[in-house]
Amino acid sequence: MRPQGARLSREFVERLSWEKGEPAWMREHRLRCLAIFEKLPMPRFGPDLSALDLADLTYYARPVEPVRSWEELPEELRRTFQALGLPEAEQRALAGLGAQVDSEEVYRSLLAELRAKGVVFTSMERAVREFPEVREYFMRVIPPEDNKFAALHGAVWSGGTFIWVPEGVEVEIPLQAYYRMQTEGVGQFEHTLILAEPGSSLHYIEGCSAPRYSRASLHSGMVEIVAKEGARVRFTTIQNWSRNVYNLNNKRAWAYAGARVDWVSGSLGSRVTMLYPTTVLLGKGAATENLSFTFAQEGMWLDTGARAIHRAPDTSSRLVARSVVQGRATSVFRGTIHVAPEARGAKAHMECSTLLLSPEARTETIPVVRAETDEVELGHEATVGRVSQEQLFYLRSRGLDEAQALSLIVNGFVSPILKEIPWEYALELRRLLEMSFEKAVA
């Protein structure tokens, strides 16, 4: 399909489905989502989205053909991926890796031993054609009625990954996906569906970046996770989108009895982010942890949060957020804990701290806690701190420049979350932080 003319319309959606060779159910699903999208209003809370013109986006672009090895990629993209350390990480630290540019995957690999154990790690398109399980779960965890961008995603999704981990198989080293938006004014809508069978385990990592353009682009991915009895899934995202990207995502998990789903999110880029990873605790003893780190810099609005919905006895959740705000930027954290009447013996804890680096920085914490049974243990803390001129001067008077002093303070502040991230990524996060302080001070 030509990216020119890939504007949002019924005809476009039909053509997209036809070119992907999809079964009829998916084509119908897309059209149903489009109808819902047209009916639903824009989000009525949070950041200003008026500069995002949905009619002006390119809904499909495929600037690069898929390749079998990194060497076959076009020179410039190869250098980008190299600078991001992807080929090296693939060799050293990953069980599998997928890379997507705009609408389509360009590269994918999986260790042979995992393939031998029956692990499936494949493109969403192929999964829709070949795996009947997909139909059972696709947009069941997040239905299109949930919000306008979920519906839009359902209509125009392209790319992404399907992962199936067979019963009892533990994938000990992480699988990774990398998303790159290359074309100006593009929309990227990858769909990730993870089915973890009973007793299996998986750590999945997403990274994201884009070159900077003056025109707005949209990233609206969707992640659905189904963790069956006793399964463990950890989903880590580190996004460093450029400042013209609207990053409006939907991520949700179902956790059955004894299962555990952990979300780790690092948001360092984008112009606007709306991201509220959610776990629905459906079975007795299911648990979730949600760790979020945001770094809002000049001109950005990072609207993030976490939700835990307790629907079974003895379930537990822990939501931890650390936000740093610099310059004229806004960081909002929306934490929701809902304990249904049947969730007796549930435990939920929410803790949110913000560090303001400038007088103009804005922050808000919006906790919503609803417990429909008395047999719960709930905890909630929120703090806001400010880096004082006295602290900065003190560190400078010992020979650290302002950028060093700020990144030392911020590193300390976020260390409870960095500890949870694989060390290579924690290192990368630290490096990104330092770079942004050097820029801000200069």
Added chain:
Amino acid sequence: MAALVVRDLAVRVGDKLVLQDVDLELAPARIHALMGPNGSGKSTLALALAGHPAYAVVRGQALLEGQDLLPLPPEARARAGLLVAFQNPPEVEGVKLREFLRLACAERGQGFCEFQKAFPLALARLRLQDFRDRELNVGFSGGEKKRAELLQLYLLRPKVALLDEPDSGVDVDALKLIAEVIREMAEAGTAVLLITHNPRLLTYLPPAQVFVLLDGRIAECGGPELACKIGEEGFEVVRR
């Protein structure tokens, strides 16, 4: 040559001229004292020399081994070799003492191996063994803060150390320890300015020279006997 020369210094805080006509010279490997009642401007002098943005130098000069400090930002003054032990060091949440000092030592040109060796020794010297992984000054008692300030300077080995009331809030045993460490620093070549309004520390560390600050001006300057006299009769001696 003097390690630090201050000439005709005048400092403004807000609208108020806090220091005027301040002249002093500090010699390497010597202990000097700056005495004066509360509010006379002692801390202002230390903070202005360190480059605190709220303390505006309106006139004068400050030369560190001949290099003009006043145009430099605070970190460059520290790297050049001038350090202040704060009267009231702030607490810095999240920053580990060790991490911070490792960076600061690197900026003073000390290698990592050198730091690895020196750090535990310095902790032991100041009886701060349990503070290795503590956050900088967070929850330290008054006396612990003073020892931690000295620990930093001890490791960073400045050419000029301005110690702002290292003795206040410190018990007798710790006072002796602090005096020994300061003496050791001076013997290693540091030019020390002890800022205090309490003559007791000076009985442990007889200063080569005593400056007395009254209402923002150096009112008198003398040998160790001046400190004794102030100890006996108070600052009235100088006022008269």
